[in-house]
Amino acid sequence: MTSTKHLLIGGGLACSQAAKMLRMKESGSSITLTSKELHLPYDRPPLSKELLRGEKSIEQVIYDPPRFFEDKNIGVILGNPVVALDTHVKTVELAGGEVIQFEKAFIATGGDPLRLNIPGAKLAGVYYLRTMEDARRIASEAGPGRRAVVIGAGFIGMEVAASLTHAGVDVTVIETLPHIWPRFLDTTLAKYVQDHCETRGIRLCDRRQTPRAARSRPRSLCAYRIGYANRV
Numbered sequence: 001m002t003s004t005k006h007l008l009i010g011g012g013l014a015c016s017q018a019a020k021m022l023r024m025k026e027s028g029s030s031i032t033l034t035s036k037e038l039h040l041p042y043d044r045p046p047l048s049k050e051l052l053r054g055e056k057s058i059e060q061v062i063y064d065p066p067r068f069f070e071d072k073n074i075g076v077i078l079g080n081p082v083v084a085l086d087t088h089v090k091t092v093e094l095a096g097g098e099v100i101q102f103e104k105a106f107i108a109t110g111g112d113p114l115r116l117n118i119p120g121a122k123l124a125g126v127y128y129l130r131t132m133e134d135a136r137r138i139a140s141e142a143g144p145g146r147r148a149v150v151i152g153a154g155f156i157g158m159e160v161a162a163s164l165t166h167a168g169v170d171v172t173v174i175e176t177l178p179h180i181w182p183r184f185l186d187t188t189l190a191k192y193v194q195d196h197c198e199t200r201g202i203r204l205c206d207r208r209q210t211p212r213a214a215r216s217r218p219r220s221l222c223a224y225r226i227g228y229a230n231r232v
């Protein structure tokens, strides 16, 4: 069993910053950062923009290179999520079976996109965007002549729509609420942005019912049925 004073569970922006601050305050204490992902902490905003458009690589979006963690003597464990936490004896167990004893644990395991609970949601061709791997999978499918449906017209949905359009994909966006960015734009401003998106080739669907993925090939998603009328 290994031990560390500070165990940072997560490996996103929060853990990366926590590691730096702890090292600044405590030059001699042991710090270990452990993440489910295979990459050093990286910036997620480019996932829906430059990374999706192939304009940036992983090396350009990680906050700090491996050398930084070596120089600062911060232990890093990647691709090995914490699967059990015992606060009484102060240990965690990793998926690989290792047990780590800690004095203090900082949990910053982030968020996850809401999973769609609709028929067909698990078919191949349905993607969520949260990680580097998600962005790479989506980018590998994008290209002229391809068609995509983006479900959700929040910031990330509209950024993905813009990036895919940039790659030559024919994009339709579906939003359950009456306009894009419904949580922070009023109708007037939203219409202005929507009109701009439409001039760039993004189709915005005025949908009134929950979409249903229509399977027309075994195990692969080919279409979304919207309400009873439209098929995209």
Ligand SMILES: Cc1cc2nc3c(=O)[nH]c(=O)nc-3n(C[C@H](O)[C@H](O)[C@H](O)COP(=O)(O)OP(=O)(O)OC[C@H]3O[C@@H](n4cnc5c(N)ncnc54)[C@H](O)[C@@H]3O)c2cc1C
Pocket (backbone or CB within 6 Å): 009, 010, 011, 012, 013, 014, 015, 034, 035, 036, 037, 043, 044, 045, 046, 047, 048, 080, 081, 082, 083, 108, 109, 110, 111, 129, 130, 131, 156
């Ligand atoms: C596509 C996209 C675009 C974005 N664009 C913007 C933007 O333009 N502006 C903005 O302000 N914000 C943006 N955000 C949001 C921003 O990225 C988040 O606010 C930020 O990533 C939160 O950092 P975090 O460290 O709290 O969590 P996260 O970055 O989610 O990191 C949590 C980490 O914990 C790991 N983890 C989960 N469970 C375990 C476990 N059991 N054991 C070990 N590790 C685990 C996860 O794999 C993940 O790597 C965007 C997010 C995405 C996905």
